[in-house]
Amino acid sequence: MVSIVPSEPVKRLGTGWRWWFSDNVHLAVDSKIEFRFQGSRHLLALYDDGARTSGETSIDEQCSSKPRGSERKLTFVPAGRAYREWFETTSAARVTFLYLDPAALHTWDDGEVSLSPRIYFEDSLVWETASKLKKTIEGGGRNCAPYLEALSSVLAHELSRSSEALFREPKRVSRGGLAGWQRRVVVEYIEQHLGEQVCLLELAALARLSLHHFCRAFKQSFGVPAYQYQVQRRMEAAKLQLADRSISVTDIALSLGYAQTSSFSSAFRKTTGWTPTDYRREFD
Incomplete structure (x- = not known):
């Protein structure tokens, strides 16, 4: 705990x-507060509101930040960092600390996730996913495990994507893969x-590569072809929607670009080992 x-x-x-684990902290007006943490779990701080006249945030006594406004800001501390x-x-200010075991943060292919420390950053995708995680933990129970x-898994992807945005590599293919x-x-x-249905030519144009070089570089970077990567990301989005019983399986399939429910069910089962209906039953 912090x-x-x-x-x-x-x-x-x-x-x-x-x-x-979710830890909600409420701070009074005109308070001088110090937080400290170093542990075996990742720490993600969500600053809901409040302002500070002075202060500093640091990780490993190296990277630091001194902003005053903190609404909808985030700080991520990888496991083991100070x-x-x-x-x-x-x-009055509110901060939520989410403690996440490294085993819980994995990518869709169960690969290791390289996560960098971040201080007072803004990312709407990370914020929304972390907020959903917080609410589910607090309202939870074991039936919410899936x-x-x-x-x-989604949060791991978004944090790794957010970390990737920190680096501005030259506009070239690096080590046979895509540059940052x-x-x-x-x-x-x-x-x-x-x-x-994402067009490969359009993706290649965004990367400023020929189609042949893009397909080769994408697979080098992600381990799978671009089409398969999109399918995997669709299935992660489907898992989140299946937890909401107000959305039918047919509507989920249509929202993810499948014209037929059977095609969606086949792709979901091939990716997860479950049918959408069986996966949804896990929440009962």
Whole structure:
């Protein structure tokens, strides 16, 4: 748990189990607070609101930040890193700490995820997924495990994508794969068009490569062809929607670009080993 000094003006409520834990912290007006944490779990801080007159956030006493506004900001501390933050509040503030076991954060292909420390960054996709994770942990129970695992997988992808955006590599193919900026623009485009059949020529144009070189570089970077990557990302989105019983399997299939429910069910089963209906029953 994050240590908070002094503890008196602070109200906090934590809940969770297994790989996931949520810690809600409420800070009073005109408080001078210090947070510290270093542990075996990843830490993701969500700053809901509030402002600070002064302060500093650091990870491993190296990268640091001194912004004042904190609404909808995020800080990510990889497991084992030393996190310290102090500030003075000018209004009531709320911070949520999500503690995530590294085993919970994996990509769709179960590959290792390389996550970089981030301080006071903004990312709407990470924010929305983390907020869903927080609400599910707090409202949870063991029946939510499949949904939590799906959210964690999506969060791992979004955090790795967000970390990738930090680096601005030259506009060229690196080591036979896509350069950092090419991976970023291609992945963002695929995420925004999950319900469409993405044209490889369009992706190649975004990466400023010929179709032949793009297909080869994409597979080198992601381990699978671009089409298969999109299918895998569609299935991760489907897992999240299947947790909501107000959405029919047919509507989920249509929203993800499948003209027939049978085609969607076949792709989902091939990817996950479950039929959409069987996967949904896990939430009962």
